[in-house]
Amino acid sequence: MDTPRASSDFDGxxxxxxxxxxxxxxxxxxxTPALVLDLDALERNIRKLGDFIRARGLRHxxxxxxxxxxxxxxxxxxxxxxxxxxxxxxxxxxxFARAGIPEIVITNQVVDPFKIxxxxxxxxxxxxxxxxxxxxxxxxxxxxxxxRHGTQLNCYVELDIGMHRCGVATPAEAVALAAAIDTxxxxxxxxxxAYQGVMxxxxxxxxxxxxxxxxxxxxxxxxxxLTRAGLPAAQVSGGGTGSYxxxxxxGVFTELQCGSYAFMDADYGAVLDADGNRYDAxxxxxxxFLLTQSVSTHGDGRAVCDAGLKSLTTDxxxxxxxxxxxxxxTGASDEHGKLTxxxxxxxxxxxxxxxxxxxxxxxxxxxxxxxxxGGVVETVWPVSARGRSY
Amino acid sequence: MDTPRASSDFDGxxxxxxxxxxxxxxxxxxxTPALVLDLDALERNIRKLGDFIRARGLRHxxxxxxxxxxxxxxxxxxxxxxxxxxxxxxxxxxxFARAGIPEIVITNQVVDPFKIxxxxxxxxxxxxxxxxxxxxxxxxxxxxxxxRHGTQLNCYVELDIGMHRCGVATPAEAVALAAAIDTxxxxxxxxxxAYQGVMxxxxxxxxxxxxxxxxxxxxxxxxxxLTRAGLPAAQVSGGGTGSYxxxxxxGVFTELQCGSYAFMDADYGAVLDADGNRYDAxxxxxxxFLLTQSVSTHGDGRAVCDAGLKSLTTDxxxxxxxxxxxxxxTGASDEHGKLTxxxxxxxxxxxxxxxxxxxxxxxxxxxxxxxxxGGVVETVWPVSARGRSY
Numbered sequence: 216m217d218t219p220r221a222s223s224d225f226d227g228x229x230x231x232x233x234x235x236x237x238x239x240x241x242x243x244x245x246x247t248p249a250l251v252l253d254l255d256a257l258e259r260n261i262r263k264l265g266d267f268i269r270a271r272g273l274r275h276x277x278x279x280x281x282x283x284x285x286x287x288x289x290x291x292x293x294x295x296x297x298x299x300x301x302x303x304x305x306x307x308x309x310x311f312a313r314a315g316i317p318e319i320v321i322t323n324q325v326v327d328p329f330k331i332x333x334x335x336x337x338x339x340x341x342x343x344x345x346x347x348x349x350x351x352x353x354x355x356x357x358x359x360x361x362x363r364h365g366t367q368l369n370c371y372v373e374l375d376i377g378m379h380r381c382g383v384a385t386p387a388e389a390v391a392l393a394a395a396i397d398t399x400x401x402x403x404x405x406x407x408x409a410y411q412g413v414m415x416x417x418x419x420x421x422x423x424x425x426x427x428x429x430x431x432x433x434x435x436x437x438x439x440x441l442t443r444a445g446l447p448a449a450q451v452s453g454g455g456t457g458s459y460x461x462x463x464x465x466g467v468f469t470e471l472q473c474g475s476y477a478f479m480d481a482d483y484g485a486v487l488d489a490d491g492n493r494y495d496a497x498x499x500x501x502x503x504f505l506l507t508q509s510v511s512t513h514g515d516g517r518a519v520c521d522a523g524l525k526s527l528t529t530d531x532x533x534x535x536x537x538x539x540x541x542x543x544x545t546g547a548s549d550e551h552g553k554l555t556x557x558x559x560x561x562x563x564x565x566x567x568x569x570x571x572x573x574x575x576x577x578x579x580x581x582x583x584x585x586x587x588x589g590g591v592v593e594t595v596w597p598v599s600a601r602g603r604s605y
Numbered sequence: 606m607d608t609p610r611a612s613s614d615f616d617g618x619x620x621x622x623x624x625x626x627x628x629x630x631x632x633x634x635x636x637t638p639a640l641v642l643d644l645d646a647l648e649r650n651i652r653k654l655g656d657f658i659r660a661r662g663l664r665h666x667x668x669x670x671x672x673x674x675x676x677x678x679x680x681x682x683x684x685x686x687x688x689x690x691x692x693x694x695x696x697x698x699x700x701f702a703r704a705g706i707p708e709i710v711i712t713n714q715v716v717d718p719f720k721i722x723x724x725x726x727x728x729x730x731x732x733x734x735x736x737x738x739x740x741x742x743x744x745x746x747x748x749x750x751x752x753r754h755g756t757q758l759n760c761y762v763e764l765d766i767g768m769h770r771c772g773v774a775t776p777a778e779a780v781a782l783a784a785a786i787d788t789x790x791x792x793x794x795x796x797x798x799a800y801q802g803v804m805x806x807x808x809x810x811x812x813x814x815x816x817x818x819x820x821x822x823x824x825x826x827x828x829x830x831l832t833r834a835g836l837p838a839a840q841v842s843g844g845g846t847g848s849y850x851x852x853x854x855x856g857v858f859t860e861l862q863c864g865s866y867a868f869m870d871a872d873y874g875a876v877l878d879a880d881g882n883r884y885d886a887x888x889x890x891x892x893x894f895l896l897t898q899s900v901s902t903h904g905d906g907r908a909v910c911d912a913g914l915k916s917l918t919t920d921x922x923x924x925x926x927x928x929x930x931x932x933x934x935t936g937a938s939d940e941h942g943k944l945t946x947x948x949x950x951x952x953x954x955x956x957x958x959x960x961x962x963x964x965x966x967x968x969x970x971x972x973x974x975x976x977x978x979g980g981v982v983e984t985v986w987p988v989s990a991r992g993r994s995y
Binding site: 233235244246247248249280303304306323324325326327329330349350352353379380381382412508509510511517519521522524525526528529530547548549550551553563564573575576579580581582601602603604605 | 625636638696740772898899911915919969970971
C-alpha cells in the first residue's frame with residue numbers, strides 16, 4: 216500500500232484538469248480511483264504472446280474490446296507482432312481505423328442499416344475491414360452498402376461452436392452463407408470465425424480441452440465442406456486468453472483473438488494451466504490495477520474506499536486487493552467499496568491497488584490509463600474507444 | 606417493440622458523428638445501445654416530488670450521482686423546486702459548479718489533499734459548497750485549504766444511522782466534530798447528514814419504517830446533544846427514493862436527497878409502497894430506457910441483442926423488457942444480451958426498450974441521453990459528469 220505524501224504542491228492538478236495524473240509525478244499521488252498500468256508487466260505479457268504466435272506462424276488480431284486503447288493496440292503490434300485488432304462494435308472499429316490501425320476484424324454482426332452504411336465507408340480510411348455474418352439477409356445489405364461506397368468488405372462466416380450466442384450451427388449453413396458472400400459484389404469471403412467465449416473461463420485445462428475438442432470437429436467438418444464447395448477459408452479465427460494454446464497448436468486455426476492476456480484480471484488469475492498452476496502464478500502477470508483510497512476508517516476492522524460500481528464491475532466477482540496485508544474488498548456500492556481490515560492497518564487516506572474482477576467492462580468505465588514504471592507515472596493514455604458500444 | 610425503417614437517408618449519422626441520435630429523427634432510428642428518456646414521464650416524476658417537498662416546506666438537493674446530467678439537474682430545479690444538487694465525488698461537483706448550479710452538497714468525505722485543495726476553490730465559482738465530515742483530522746485539512754483560497758466550506762457531520770459505511774456512530778462524536786468545525790476558520794457547521802442507503806431498497810414499507818425508526822432515534826439524540834452544546838443543526842439532510850416519505854413527514858429532516866425517482870429502474874420498480882403496490886404501478890414512472898437491437902435470431906426461442914455489460918449493469922439484477930410480448934433478458938456478456946423469445950416474435954434488426962436493473966451505474970456507462978416525446982427525438986443531452994468518479 217502506498218501512503219501519499221502530504222503535498223503542498225498543487226500546481227499540476229488544477230481545477231478543471233480532468234486527468235488523474237501527469238507524467239513524472241509519484242505513483243502514490245495519482246488521484247483515485249484510477250486505472251493504473253504496470254508498464255513492465257504489460258510489455259512482458261505482450262512480448263510473451265508475441266513469441267507464441269511468431270513461433271507458430273500465426274496471425275494475432277488483438278482484441279481491443281478489452282482495453283479500447285489505441286496506445287495499447289500499437290504496443291501489441293510493435294512488441295507483440297499483432298497484425299491489427301479485433302473490435303466488437305462498429306463505433307469501436309471507427310476509432311481504431313481513424314487512428315491508423317491497418318487491419319480490423321469486427322467479431323460480431325452489424326445489422327442496423329445506418330451502422331452498415333458507416334461500416335462500408337471504413338475501408339476508405341485505408342484499413343482492411345472484416346465483419347462477421349450469420350444471416351443471409353445481412354449479406355445483401357452489406358453488399359449494397361459496399362457498392363454504394365465503392366469499397367470492399369471482408370466477411371467471416373461465424374460458426375457457433377458451443378457458446379450458443381451468434382453464428383450458424385451447421386456446415387451446410389456455413390457453405391450457403393459463404394457462397395452468398397462470394398457472389399455478392401463488394402464482399403469477399405475471408406474465412407470462419409469460431410470463438411467460444413464461455414470456455415475461456417473454465418478453470419481446468421481438461422474442461423477447456425473437452426469444450427475445444429467438441430467445437431473443433433464442427434470447424435473441421437465445415438472447412439472440409441467449404442473446400443468441397445470450392446470456397447476454401449483463407450483464415451480460421453478464434454481463441455482467447457483461456458484457450459489460445461489449443462487453437463494455436465491445432466494446425467487448424469490461423470488467427471488468434473486474445474485480449475485479456477495483456478492486462479489480466481482476478482477471474483483469469485484463477486484459471487489453471489495444463490500443469491494445474493493458476494494463470495497469475497507466473498504465466499500472465501497482472502498489469503492492470505485500480506488504485507483506490509481509503510476514505511473512512513473506524514478502528515473496528517472495517518474501512519471504506521472510494522472505488523465502487525462506477526469504477527469497477529462485479530459481474531465476475533469482487534476485486535482482489537494486491538499486496539493485501541490482510542485487507543479484503545467485501546462489497547461495492549455505487550461510489551464506495553467496503554473493506555475488511557482485521558488488523559486495522561489502513562489509515563484514512565492510504566491508497567491500495569485492486570485487481571479488477573473483470574478487465575473489459577472495468578476499463579470501459581474509465582477515461583484514462585495511468586502508465587507507471589518504477590513508482591513514477593510515465594504516461595497517461597486515453598481509453599480511446601470508451602463508451603463506443605454501438 | 607419498434608421496427609426501424611430501412612432508410613437510405615444516412616446523411617445525418619456520418620462517420621465520426623459520435624451521438625446516437627439527432628433532434629427531429631424518429632425514435633425508432635436511434636442507434637443502439639442508447640439511453641432513452643421518456644421526457645413526459647421524466648417531467649411528471651419531477652413535478653410529483655416537487656409537489657411533495659413544496660407542500661412540506663422542505664428543501665430538495667436532487668442527487669445528481671444518479672444521472673450526472675446538468676440538463677436533468679436544471680429540470681429538477683425549474684420544474685421540481687430543487688435548490689441544487691447532491692454529488693458523491695469532488696469531480697462530479699466541479700462539473701455542476703462550473704455549469705452554474707447554485708448549491709452543491711457533496712454527500713461524502715473528501716480526504717485526499719489534492720482533492721481538498723480543489724474542493725476549497727469550488728466556492729469561487731459562486732456555488733454554495735457543502736461537504737460531509739466524519740473525522741477530526743479531515744477538519745484541519747479542510748480548514749487549511751479554505752483559508753488558502755479565502756473561501757468558506759459548509760460542513761455536515763455525517764451520522765451512521767445504520768448503513769455502517771461512513772459517519773460517526775454516537776451523539777458525543779458528532780458534537781465533538783461539530784465543535785471542531787465551528788471553531789475552524791473557513792468552515793461552517795451546517796448540520797447533519799443522516800442517510801441510510803441500504804433501506805432504500807427494502808421491499809416492504811414496514812421494513813423501511815423499522816429501519817428508519819431505529820436511525821431516527823440516533824438523529825434526535827444527536828440533535829438534542831448539539832443544541833445542548835450550543836451548536837444547533839441548521840439542516841438535517843437525508844432520504845432517498847425508497848424512504849423519502851418517512852424523512853419528509855418526520856418533522857426532523859429538513860432536506861431530501863432523492864435521485865432515482867426521476868428515472869426509476871427495475872429494482873426500485875419492485876419496491877412496495879405503504880399500500881403494498883409496486884412503485885412502478887403508478888407511484889413513479891419508468892422514464893429511463895436502454896434501447897437495444899436484436900442482432901441475431903435463430904427461430905429456436907432465443908435471440909441476441911446488442912446491450913451487454915458495457916451498456917448496463919447487473920449488480921441489482923438483469924434488466925426488464927418493456928412492453929415485452931413474452932421476451933425476457935436472461936444473460937449479459939460484455940457486448941451482448943441473451944434474450945428468450947418463446948414465440949420467436951423478434952426478427953433480426955428489431956429494437957426493444959429495456960428497463961435497467963440499476964439506474965446510477967447504468968447511466969454512468971453512457972455519454973448521451975436521447976430525450977424522446979411522441980415517438981420523436983426532442984433533445985440529446987450529454988451525461989455531463991460521466992466517469993467523474995474521483
